[in-house]
Amino acid sequence: xxxxxxILNTAVEGGASDVHIKxxxxxxxxxxxxxxxxxxxxxxxxxxxxxxxxxxxxxHFKPLLxxxxxxDFSYHVPGIGRFRTNCFQHLGKWCLAMRYVVAEVPKIDNxxxxxxxxxxxxxxxGIVLVAGTTGCGKSTTLAGMIDHINSTQKRHIITLEDPVxxxxxxxxxxxxxxxxxxxxxxxxxxxxxxxxxxxxxxxVGEMRDATSFRAAMSAADTGHLVMSTLHTIDAPQSISRxxxxxxxxxxxxxxxxxxxTLKAIIVQRMTVRKDGGVIPAIExxxxxSTVSKLINENRLEKLHAAVETGTDDGMQNFNQSLFxxxxxxxxxxxxxLDKASNAQALEMNFKGIFLSEGSRILN
Numbered sequence: 001x002x003x004x005x006x007i008l009n010t011a012v013e014g015g016a017s018d019v020h021i022k023x024x025x026x027x028x029x030x031x032x033x034x035x036x037x038x039x040x041x042x043x044x045x046x047x048x049x050x051x052x053x054x055x056x057x058x059x060h061f062k063p064l065l066x067x068x069x070x071x072d073f074s075y076h077v078p079g080i081g082r083f084r085t086n087c088f089q090h091l092g093k094w095c096l097a098m099r100y101v102v103a104e105v106p107k108i109d110n111x112x113x114x115x116x117x118x119x120x121x122x123x124x125x126g127i128v129l130v131a132g133t134t135g136c137g138k139s140t141t142l143a144g145m146i147d148h149i150n151s152t153q154k155r156h157i158i159t160l161e162d163p164v165x166x167x168x169x170x171x172x173x174x175x176x177x178x179x180x181x182x183x184x185x186x187x188x189x190x191x192x193x194x195x196x197x198x199x200x201x202x203x204v205g206e207m208r209d210a211t212s213f214r215a216a217m218s219a220a221d222t223g224h225l226v227m228s229t230l231h232t233i234d235a236p237q238s239i240s241r242x243x244x245x246x247x248x249x250x251x252x253x254x255x256x257x258x259x260x261t262l263k264a265i266i267v268q269r270m271t272v273r274k275d276g277g278v279i280p281a282i283e284x285x286x287x288x289s290t291v292s293k294l295i296n297e298n299r300l301e302k303l304h305a306a307v308e309t310g311t312d313d314g315m316q317n318f319n320q321s322l323f324x325x326x327x328x329x330x331x332x333x334x335x336x337l338d339k340a341s342n343a344q345a346l347e348m349n350f351k352g353i354f355l356s357e358g359s360r361i362l363n
Contacts, residue, residue, distance in 0.1 A: 007027055014031060016029035024043055033270060073181070082165070112280065114321075123264075124200075126263030130142050146168060155174075156199050157200065158177075158178065160187055162181070188211045202226045204227070234283055242258070264287060272335055279331070290310065294306055
């Protein structure tokens with residue numbers, strides 16, 4: 001285990017966000033969104049990796065690993081840090097993908113997020129979704145929002161995670177963190193009982209199915225704030241993704257119920273800073289009267305226009321976020337165009353041409 005811990009320590013000291021280990025291949029780190037292969041005297045061997053897995057997989061997960069051949073869990077090394085770990089198989093051989101979780105809970109002011117996200121976190125009821133692709137910082141943003149609540153309000157927060165990443169300490173709030181597989185069998189099982197635990201805020205690590213979202217709507221209906229993540233590329237697609245959880249005959253009623261329970265959708269795309277770090281470009285859709293009307297009328301294709309024209313309400317799309325990041329000299333124009341939803345429109349913005357396509361579509 002000494003070599004394994006040295007690999008993890010090197011990752012942390014080198015600023016890596018992820019570590020990838022498989023037999024007979026170089027150890028690979030992800031640093032500032034780029035994959036970097038290490039130069040080791042000897043590559044990991046299959047038996048060595050098997051020994052590592054035997055030592056790091058929690059005992060209560062080993063039967064599940066034998067059955068499913070993949071598992072998520074958290075692994076903590078004193079003096080090095082905590083890692084969100086996925087153990088899986090590739091061509092019949094074990095692999096590890098490990099995400100380093102910074103020990104210190106992130107402060108929302110240090111994440112480069114729009115100020116309106118603080119206001120969203122301070123809401124007392126409704127559903128807030130943080131969406132984006134894998135590795136875009138969804139968990140970090142959620143942690144920053146939870147920490148903001150913990151620092152400013154007296155509330156009871158319960159988190160359901162698979163696995164637990166950031167570990168919070170009670171400040172203004174009382175916080176309990178429940179790990180799937182360790183503290184509860186599943187998201188669905190825990191959500192069934194959570195209302196008896198007197199929560200004010202419920203944070204669900206990932207919204208995965210109809211059962212989870214139905215429970216989230218029920219909690220929001222009864223005056224709770226529910227925060228969770230989704231794997232989608234923009235805010236309007238997040239609405240469609242949630243509806244896809246449900247059978248076709250239920251989607252109409254779910255869509256109507258969402259009008260009263262959805263509070264906001266925050267979507268992230270990670271960009272590379274000029275100084276070599278990373279910062280998220282942020283799309284924000286808030287459930288204003290315009291957004292509610294479009295959802296109610298099932299005109300989801302026009303939500304993009306509502307976001308573009310909703311800046312007075314705190315909304316913004318990716319192009320607007322990327323344009324501001326370039327204007328503030330944080331990222332390059334090339335990076336912005338690479339991450340843009342509409343690169344041609346953003347290129348015109350850089351030339352001083354702003355066409356109000358959203359207003360035309362809504363009208």
